[in-house]
Amino acid sequence: MRRSLLTALSVTALFAAQAAVAQTIYPVDRAEILAGARFDLKVEFPGLVARDRASVTVNGRPIAEVFGREAEFIEREDGQPASSIMLRDATLPAPGVYTITATDGEHTASVGWQVYGGGQRQARNVILFVGDGMTVANVTAARILSRGIREGRYNGRLTIDDFPQMATVGTSGVDSIATDSANSAAAYNTGHKSGVNALNVYPSRARDTLGHPRVETLAAYVQRTRGMSVGVVTNTEIQDATPAAVFAHTRRRSDYIPITDQMLASGVDVLLGGGSAAFLPRGVPGSRRQDERNMIDAFRQQGYTFAEDAGSLAEAAAQSGTRRLLGLFTLGNMDGALDRFYLHRGTVSRFPNQPDLTEQVRAALQVLERNPAGFYLMVESGEIDKNNHPLDWERSVYETIMLDNAVRVAQDWARDRNDTMIVVVPDHTHGMAIVGTVDDNRPGEQGRDHVGVYQDAGFPNYPPADARGYPPSVDVSRRLAVFYAAFPDYCETFRPSLDGQRVPSVRQGNVYVANEAFCNQPGAQRREGNLPRTADSGVHAVDDAILRAWGPGSERFRGFVDNTYVFRGMAEALGLGQ
């Protein structure tokens, strides 16, 4: 069945390719759309078109007939000599193959969509864990540091190691093979491919970042059609790309103020993370807003309980009447495990009582389980990526352990229920690899002389993990040798950055150069970058990501899947689109 649908789609794809100079249609060719999910249908004509010449059909029928209302004809979009047709909040309730054809009287373009519906509901709840930028090497290093390894066998397994279902995930978007977190998280939350920096919209020619064709999120769909609750948990700013993808629509992920305002309008029940700066009125030091709205008060007025540290979070979640919970624990991104528990760097001294992801997940579950209709919870360990970018592998690995700890909390909660599917997936990867060890006791002046590979690598000598699952120190004499494939000019120190997150390069004029603070360390070696000089850090890799899944409905995740299939798998497990 699936094969025949795809064959039909590929015929229209060929047609569309031939007519590429003509109009552009959103959703794009080969879009897969959940039955009943809302989307904005937009046709962009390359030039001015007379209203009576322009027409759009769906399987040969006029769109007004198919969707029950007229689309808006925009003669001059954004004042430019180019016409568009827009139909907001369209839906197609019946599964099947649809051919959309747009003509201006001379040129014709077509795209094909597949509309799919779910079967029987298998899971009452779905929990999606996103390990932002989590690479295979992150997981391997997390297992080595957290569980230990001796004579080639690990002394224990990570929680995610025992997830029965696995798949490789293709992360590319409509605009590029290389994705970012916004684009990728949008695919997980809507089932539509998008572009870099875009959240739940198709990148179109609209000038207003909020004016692009939108596609409905899983969160909005389950709230609207099932009365389910929705939660968002992260250790980044709550407006950052991955959490924002649960509820926001914008072409530009850095639209923090509109994203914050959309968060309130979305009615998402549980919101836990950093980023209070965009909630504070302009006059308050620390605010990022340019208006006087106090968004924390606005949330309170909508019935949210507000928590600002681990204690008030646990207290608010335990109150049986709490159904809506806003927890903001730092002005910006929250601090990671290595800095919070062991090195006491970052903003830990200013915000000493931040919860960690495990406490956030526990609180979120406590509140969300009060809705018998079920819930969709997205949990992001966002600091994996934020540390892979500056080539700070130790911090990214501690955040991978953090993710695994949080997954364990969710799995323990769900274990005996048999009604909750858990998916753990990166949104993209980094070019990170473990190649051996760095041993201070090997002879030589330069850091590279201390790198041991093959039989010379042996095993690292990190201290055993403590009760939290982390080794209490990364500053050991024989540590992992980890390198990144893509980097700016920087100085490789072959040792952890104990004073705070690594800053590999600094700006000089219009380019980035090695940060001399790291070049002066003993054994450091200058490395000329392999990225353009405008790159300030490492970049995402295009390599497949590894998905792991557990619980009812998870059996559908196997082999290679597109990132849009993560949405489809969750939607089908919830029995949506019937």
Next chain:
Amino acid sequence: MASKAIMTDRRALLGAPAALLLPAAARAAAPERLGFDELYGTWSVTGLRFTDKVKRLAGETVTMRGYMAPPLTAEAIFFVLTNEPMSICPFCSSDAEWPPDIVVVYLRRRALPLDPSHRIDVTGRLETGSWTDPESGFVSQLRLRDAAFARG
């Protein structure tokens, strides 16, 4: 050294107290130093509060040591002073974010931007309270007005 020598000669010639001959700015005691860790006394997710020292020095000339963040234009009269060097141009990257403890500097005269990794001492009149730069729309809580800077 040359100007100091001239001063010495003048003093010798005129026999007047040196302070009367010095420019007004130099006649006063050296500006009080204000450190980045002395800006805010209370940090919370609902906002920051100025220290008593900042409140006391508002309107006074102070010297702050920090780093010039990459400015908007080649010739800057407005730049952001940060505690640590900013490797990211906040206006250039969608991911960039400012730390909350920044100070906006309005220079007395236009100057070429310095390498952001160079530490500088900025002296200017301390201004407190929320203010939006009319050109850039940049909102700040602390500013140094009529400022000048030198390598720190």
